[in-house]
Amino acid sequence: MARDGSSTRDKILDTAEELILERGYSGVSVDSMINKLGITKGAFFHHFKNKQAMAEALLHRFGDQDLVLMENLRSRAEKLSRDPLQQFLIYIGLFEEMFDSMTEPFPGCLFASYTYELQQFDEATRRYIADSVLRWRGELQDWFEIIMAQYPPRLPVDSASLADSFNTILEGAFIMSKAANQPEIIVQQLRHYKNYIELLFATD
Amino acid sequence: MARDGSSTRDKILDTAEELILERGYSGVSVDSMINKLGITKGAFFHHFKNKQAMAEALLHRFGDQDLVLMENLRSRAEKLSRDPLQQFLIYIGLFEEMFDSMTEPFPGCLFASYTYELQQFDEATRRYIADSVLRWRGELQDWFEIIMAQYPPRLPVDSASLADSFNTILEGAFIMSKAANQPEIIVQQLRHYKNYIELLFATD
DNA sequence: TTTTACATACCGACTGGTTGGTATGTTTGA
DNA sequence: TCAAACATACCAACCAGTCGGTATGTAAAA
Numbered sequence: 001m002a003r004d005g006s007s008t009r010d011k012i013l014d015t016a017e018e019l020i021l022e023r024g025y026s027g028v029s030v031d032s033m034i035n036k037l038g039i040t041k042g043a044f045f046h047h048f049k050n051k052q053a054m055a056e057a058l059l060h061r062f063g064d065q066d067l068v069l070m071e072n073l074r075s076r077a078e079k080l081s082r083d084p085l086q087q088f089l090i091y092i093g094l095f096e097e098m099f100d101s102m103t104e105p106f107p108g109c110l111f112a113s114y115t116y117e118l119q120q121f122d123e124a125t126r127r128y129i130a131d132s133v134l135r136w137r138g139e140l141q142d143w144f145e146i147i148m149a150q151y152p153p154r155l156p157v158d159s160a161s162l163a164d165s166f167n168t169i170l171e172g173a174f175i176m177s178k179a180a181n182q183p184e185i186i187v188q189q190l191r192h193y194k195n196y197i198e199l200l201f202a203t204d
Numbered sequence: 205m206a207r208d209g210s211s212t213r214d215k216i217l218d219t220a221e222e223l224i225l226e227r228g229y230s231g232v233s234v235d236s237m238i239n240k241l242g243i244t245k246g247a248f249f250h251h252f253k254n255k256q257a258m259a260e261a262l263l264h265r266f267g268d269q270d271l272v273l274m275e276n277l278r279s280r281a282e283k284l285s286r287d288p289l290q291q292f293l294i295y296i297g298l299f300e301e302m303f304d305s306m307t308e309p310f311p312g313c314l315f316a317s318y319t320y321e322l323q324q325f326d327e328a329t330r331r332y333i334a335d336s337v338l339r340w341r342g343e344l345q346d347w348f349e350i351i352m353a354q355y356p357p358r359l360p361v362d363s364a365s366l367a368d369s370f371n372t373i374l375e376g377a378f379i380m381s382k383a384a385n386q387p388e389i390i391v392q393q394l395r396h397y398k399n400y401i402e403l404l405f406a407t408d
Numbered sequence: 409t410t411t412t413a414c415a416t417a418c419c420g421a422c423t424g425g426t427t428g429g430t431a432t433g434t435t436t437g438a
Numbered sequence: 439t440c441a442a443a444c445a446t447a448c449c450a451a452c453c454a455g456t457c458g459g460t461a462t463g464t465a466a467a468a
Contacts, residue, residue: 008417024321026231030454041455042419051454108320115383116317117228133384155399161392164380165373168393172376176368179319180337188365189372195359196396199403208437212443234428245429246445255428412467419460427452434445 009047011037013058021107025055025117055114056125062110063132070139073098084146085201092166092194096187105183108174137163151201169193213251215241217262225311229259229321259318260329266314267336274343277302288350289405296370296398300391309387312378341367355405373397 015037019028030051034044048054077091099106111129118126140163148159173189176182219241223232234255238248252258281295303310315333322330344367352363377393380386 021320022323024228024230024324026228027321027324029452031452040419041421042457043417045455046417111383112316112379113320115379116225116312116320117231118382119226120228120231129383130385133380154403157396157399161389161396164389165393165396168376168380168389169369169372170376171379172372172374175316175319175375175379176337176372178322179315179333181334185365185368185372189369192361192365192369192400195361195404196400199358200399208443233426235426244445247443249429250443410468412465414463414465416463417461419458421457423454423456425453425455428450430447430449432445432447434443436441436443438440438442 008039008043012039012044012047012054013061016054016058017062017110018107020055020058021110021113024113026120052122052125055121056128059110059114059125059128063128066132067135070136084143085151085197088143088147089194089197092190092197095170096190096194099183099186099190102183105181106174106177106186108178109171112171112174133164133167136167139163140166147201151203153200154202155200157200165196166193212243212247216243216248216251216258217265220258220262221266221314222311224259224262225314225317228317230324256326256329259325260332263314263318263329263332267332270336271339274340288347289355289401292347292351293398293401296394296401299374300394300398303387303390303394306387309385310378310381310390312382313375316375316378337368337371340371343367344370351405355407357404358406359404361404369400370397 012033015033016028019033019036030041030044034040044054048057073091073094077087077094080090081087111132114121114125114129118129137160141159144159144162148157169189169192170186173186176189177185216237219237220232223237223240234245234248238244248258252261277295277298281291281298284294285291315336318325318329318333322333341364345363348363348366352361373393373396374390377390380393381389
């Protein structure tokens, strides 16, 4: 092996993520990326066969980080309580904590960004996005099944759409906070979601 | 006046809206719009001084239609019950009905699309987006104040973030349904929101 | 141990095509 | 007949992507 180019590759993805969340995939040119980074076209196209391939690699990296974060917060929540309902409430609380401690406004979710430009991407990328949504659902669905077995819900609900509701609120809150330029919206909406879960599975 | 160009103008906006919700503003070229419509550049730039101005006009039209829809459903809900809480639950139900009766998947919200490309737009457009969010909040906030005066919430909530939560869930559900390619998600999530409001203001 | 061969990382000029936008001419209806 | 509603022809800037070349490292043969 020659010089280690992995840091250059990472820096390209970092810059791309930042710019794409501000201007969308189609709004970011290869030139704008390399100019911001101070590298050349040669470097860019050495690491990615084309712009689309870079976008795909970026989304996969984002998805992987997402998964790691979810597993991390989940395992922390599971250590903080033995009760599945309490665990989930703590899980939401850890998300609140995370968004609350951010010094800069959360820049947004790449999946959402791509979703509002879906037809710009190839079938494989579109399928990866859909599969990711189903994966998030699957993870939380199992959790809700356990909760529902122990705590009968006050209103008839299904575990799948209940699982979806977490990401629904997150994605919605990202947009609202960006649109209104009010970062605090994310934590506020997570609190409402916690309220809902509490009320839905209240034992009293 | 010579020929009536208003229908051409409308058709340009219709096509733009459709394409932008598929590919994002930057992903839609003026050529792609006029080709799809079968008109020429002359027609396009006769009606709009540039692409940005078209995007701004489109967003304002979308915002106006939005407002009309909300007022329409609200007045229908107000006629169907005298109780403010019931009115709001009916209001959500009318949204459910609307999304349920759509023959094609809901294409998405222009405000959300623009929001994930915010830096592509000028300050005036960005402010219009932020003001729209605040306007939605304001409308529902008054409603919730009335509800809260009559029905003490089971958990401590503020009317502003509670108002935001409706649009949060809508915007989130739009993304989830597009990403997963499952239109039914929108109605499912609205049902969860209705659940939350019911449980939060339950009298028993 | 040195030299040759080779691979990776990167540079920057260049290309064909697309972009948003303009200048000017033509048609159409009141 | 006159202004609004288009069409046509064109331009300069920008776009993604290519290509010949260079710099820098590793590996293996002599």
